[in-house]
Amino acid sequence: MERINDHPILGKKTQRDSVNFSFNGKPMAGYRGEPIAAALLAAGIRTLRKHEESGNSRGIYCAIGHCMECRLQVQGKGIVRSCLTPLEEGMQISEGLQLPNEITGRKRP
Amino acid sequence: MSRQSQNSDLMIVGAGPAGLSAAIVASGNGLKVTVIDEFLEPGGRMLGQFHEEHGRWWVGKRIAEQLIETCGKQGVSIRCGLSVYGLLKSDGLWEVSTSEGRLSAPRVLLATGAAEVPVPADGWTLPGVMSIGAAQVMSNVHYVKPGNRGLIIGMNVLGMAIARELSVSGVSLAGIVLPPAGTFAGSSALPKECLRLLMGLSHLAPSPVLRLGGRVAGALGMAGLVSKFFPRRGIKLWDIPLMLRTAAIRINGTDRVESVTLADVNGAGEILPGSEREVPVDFVALAGGLYPLAELAAVAGCPFLYTPELGGHLPFHSERMQTPVEGLFVAGNITGVESALVAMAQGRLAGASISHEAGAYGVDGERHVADAVEEVHRVRSSALIQFHPDIPEVRKKIYQLWQATYQAGG
Numbered sequence: 396m397e398r399i400n401d402h403p404i405l406g407k408k409t410q411r412d413s414v415n416f417s418f419n420g421k422p423m424a425g426y427r428g429e430p431i432a433a434a435l436l437a438a439g440i441r442t443l444r445k446h447e448e449s450g451n452s453r454g455i456y457c458a459i460g461h462c463m464e465c466r467l468q469v470q471g472k473g474i475v476r477s478c479l480t481p482l483e484e485g486m487q488i489s490e491g492l493q494l495p496n497e498i499t500g501r502k503r504p
Numbered sequence: 505m506s507r508q509s510q511n512s513d514l515m516i517v518g519a520g521p522a523g524l525s526a527a528i529v530a531s532g533n534g535l536k537v538t539v540i541d542e543f544l545e546p547g548g549r550m551l552g553q554f555h556e557e558h559g560r561w562w563v564g565k566r567i568a569e570q571l572i573e574t575c576g577k578q579g580v581s582i583r584c585g586l587s588v589y590g591l592l593k594s595d596g597l598w599e600v601s602t603s604e605g606r607l608s609a610p611r612v613l614l615a616t617g618a619a620e621v622p623v624p625a626d627g628w629t630l631p632g633v634m635s636i637g638a639a640q641v642m643s644n645v646h647y648v649k650p651g652n653r654g655l656i657i658g659m660n661v662l663g664m665a666i667a668r669e670l671s672v673s674g675v676s677l678a679g680i681v682l683p684p685a686g687t688f689a690g691s692s693a694l695p696k697e698c699l700r701l702l703m704g705l706s707h708l709a710p711s712p713v714l715r716l717g718g719r720v721a722g723a724l725g726m727a728g729l730v731s732k733f734f735p736r737r738g739i740k741l742w743d744i745p746l747m748l749r750t751a752a753i754r755i756n757g758t759d760r761v762e763s764v765t766l767a768d769v770n771g772a773g774e775i776l777p778g779s780e781r782e783v784p785v786d787f788v789a790l791a792g793g794l795y796p797l798a799e800l801a802a803v804a805g806c807p808f809l810y811t812p813e814l815g816g817h818l819p820f821h822s823e824r825m826q827t828p829v830e831g832l833f834v835a836g837n838i839t840g841v842e843s844a845l846v847a848m849a850q851g852r853l854a855g856a857s858i859s860h861e862a863g864a865y866g867v868d869g870e871r872h873v874a875d876a877v878e879e880v881h882r883v884r885s886s887a888l889i890q891f892h893p894d895i896p897e898v899r900k901k902i903y904q905l906w907q908a909t910y911q912a913g914g
Contacts, residue, residue, distance in 0.1 A: 399647040403672060404554050404561050408647055430544065433646035441631035441760045452759040454631030458638035460542050460587070461619050461797075479585070481544055 398437050414484040431477040431488060432458065432465050443467045443477055444491025453491075467491045512538040512581075514858055515600050515609035517588050517800060520548020521564075521844045522836025522851035523615035524571040529855025531578040533864040538581045538609070540602060546572050546582050548617060549637070550844050552644035554672075555665060564844060571848075591804040598804075598831060611831045611862070613854055614800050615847075618815065618837035621792030623658055623683050627755030628790065636789040640666045643673045651787030655764050656680040656744075657752045658692065663791025667744050670789075678783050679745035680791075681752050681766060685773035692792075693773040695748045753780065755788055764788060794841045804832050809902060813892045814840025823877055823903040825854040828910065833858055842887065842895065849883040852876055 401407050411426040418435060425434030432455050435443065442452040443465050456464035458478045465477040470487040472480070477488075514530050516523045519541035531537045545551070550564030575582060583604075590601030591612065600607045620635040627633070632651060634642075636658070639650040653676040656667050667680055685693035747766075751773065754765040768779035794815055801819035802808065806827045808817045821827050821834050835854035836847035853876035860869035884896060 396651055397649045399643065399649060399673060402644070402647060403674070404563060405565055405644060428544070429646055433642060433648050436642060436650070437648045443631070446629075451629065452631050453629060454760075455634055455638055455642075457620060457635050458641045462635075479542060479544065481585075 396436050396439060414482060414486075416482060416484070416486040416488060418488045419490055425482050427484065428481045430458075431467070431469070431475075431480050431482050431486070433478075434482045435477065435488075442490060445493040447491070447494045448496060450493035511607055512536050512609040513862060514538070514611045514613060515540065515598065515607060516613045516615055517541075517600075518548065518615035518617055518836065518838075519543070519546035519582055519584065520615060520617050520836060521550055521567070521571070521847040522617075522838075522854070523548070523613065524568070524575055525848040525851030526613050526615065526835055526855035526858070527580045527582075527851075528571065528574050528578060529852050530858055530864075531575070531580045533855075533859040533862075535859060535862060535864060536579075538583065538607065539575070540586045540588055540600070540607075541582070541584050542587045543584060545584055546575075552640045552669070553665075553844065554644070554669060556668075567844075567848075588800060591800050593804070593829075593831070596831075611833065611858055612804070613825075613833040613835060613858065614798075614804075614819070614838055615834070615836045615851060615854075616797045616800060616838050617847075618794035618841050619797045620790075621795055623689070623790040623792040625657065625684050625752060625755060625790070627757065627761075628788075630755055630757050630761050631759065632757070632761030632786055633755055633788045633790065636663055636666045636791040639670060639675070639787070639789040643670055643675055649673070649675050650789070651761075651785070652676065653678055653785050654787040654789055655752070655783060655785045656789045656791055657683050657764075658791030658793075659746070659748070660692070660791055660793045662793055663789075664746075666789070666791070668742060671742055671744055677744045678785055679747050679750075681747045681750045682769065682773070683790075683792075684751055684753055685769070689773075693751060693769075695769065695771055695773070751775070752788075756782070761786055761788055794837065796838045796840060798838050801827065801832070801834060801838065805829055806832060809905075811840065811898055811902065813894045813898045814842075820906065821902070822906045822910070824857040824873055825850060826857060840895070840899070841892075842884065846880065846884050846887055849876075849880040853880050 414427045423438050441454045444453050444467050456462045460479045466474050467477050468489045469475050513535040514537045516539040519539045527537045527539050547568030550568040553564035555562050587603040592599045597608045598612045620637050642648050642650045655678045683689040683693050750766050751769045752764050753767050756763045763782045763784045765782050768776045796815050796818045798819050806819040806829050809820050810817050819827050819834050825833050825835050833854050835850040856872045856876040860873050865872050
């Protein structure tokens with residue numbers, strides 16, 4: 396999605412450093428310190444994880460840490476809320492995965 | 505893990521308008537204050553809020569910057585990116601469990617704010633469907649548009665205020681529609697009920713609807729008299745169609761939002777046959793309103809009251825922002841949903857109340873607290889955005905109940 400570079404009421408952001416990171420192995424760029432969820436949205440990525448059981452795509456919902464919908468994996472950090480986790484140079488990020496479901500035994504076609 | 509020694513006189517959870525305002529008063533009176541917030545930067549929801557007021561823009565971010573600067577000058581420690589998940593009283597000290605270890609203080613102020621009421625709808629788990637607050641944060645705090653064109657589901661003060669912000673930020677909106685009728689939506693799916701609530705606010709002069717957009721108030725007033733003649737295409741609120749006779753039936757898409765199916769409804773919220781149509785959008789913002797974010801008060805053992813006018817379940821508290829739990833205070837939207845200006849006044853009051861209890865004012869304490877109570881009343885009666893018309897009345901009842909419960913017979 397489009398970034399707002401000069402907000403008509405709030406003005407510009409103070410100078411931010413560009414950083415490189417990867418999502419599902421694909422190289423991407425964003426700003427240091429912005430939430431991972433914002434960097435991914437700016438890159439046009441809406442699906443942050445597959446539902447653990449159904450495998451359905453899920454994205455951000457509340458964007459302030461309440462709902463846990465935006466959880467994904469960051470190498471070295473484990474599963475994090477992408478809306479509250481600041482982006483760092485070289486981060487290797489991957490979407491949350493559907494899990495094998497031996498416990499419920501439920502299978503989807 | 506070993507017990508840490510007392511590291512503050514006051515621990516505040518939440519670096520929004522209430523928490524920062526309380527920190528300024530308490531630190532100004534010599535208390536050592538730590539403010540914790542889960543978000544990446546302090547300021548709370550003020551960071552993304554702005555509205556027009558007498559032809560000028562009220563910008564929450566500027567006010568937040570001033571509060572943060574004053575906190576810095578007065579030695580307040582603000583720690584962001586920390587989540588608080590536990591609160592336990594032990595030997596007269598609160599143990600505050602955070603994602604970065606345990607902290608402790610004799611007094612804790614909960615200024616955690618509010619959370620959004622979910623609006624379940626068919627297709628609402630699709631990526632691209634978000635709470636309206638999420639759209640606000642992405643656009644106004646992180647400077648990323650939530651999408652190319654969106655639709656807002658739910659008609660209330662919060663939704664209308666953020667719709668205006670999004671529009672000003674250059675986000676294209678197809679309209680504001682009613683939620684699908686059913687158990688979850690209740691009366692919020694009824695055109696007349698929405699109109700009643702929006703118009704109910706207008707007995708306050710000048711009305712918030714008027715403040716949200718002058719010429720719209722007149723149109724809404726007309727609609728109130730003859731709501732069945734409300735135009736099918738809606739009326740324009742700024743450049744956004746407010747569609748009071750249209751409901752979202754379904755959100756469509758495979759791996760992301762592609763469209764929303766809309767339909768016209770009658771006064772009872774029932775779908776008019778043959779009126780269904782699809783509107784292409786790539787994001788949907790759900791506006792369900794706010795409720796006090798109060799889990800930590802429950803964890804700390806505070807009793808609750810149910811007050812729908814203030815957003816639902818809230819911790820029982822006095823007019824001085826005390827709770828029945830010793831050393832536990834509350835301020836801001838955790839005590840009921842109101843505007844940022846009221847939250848700031850409540851924060852200053854909590855700061856005065858805590859300073860008084862800590863003996864920081866000497867003999868003048870009662871006067872300082874009484875002045876701060878008066879200021880909250882003054883700010884509330886002149887607040888620019890009123891979330892519910894009955895707030896002053898229900899507040900009075902809560903404080904009377906407190907008196908009857910905790911102060912009867914001295």
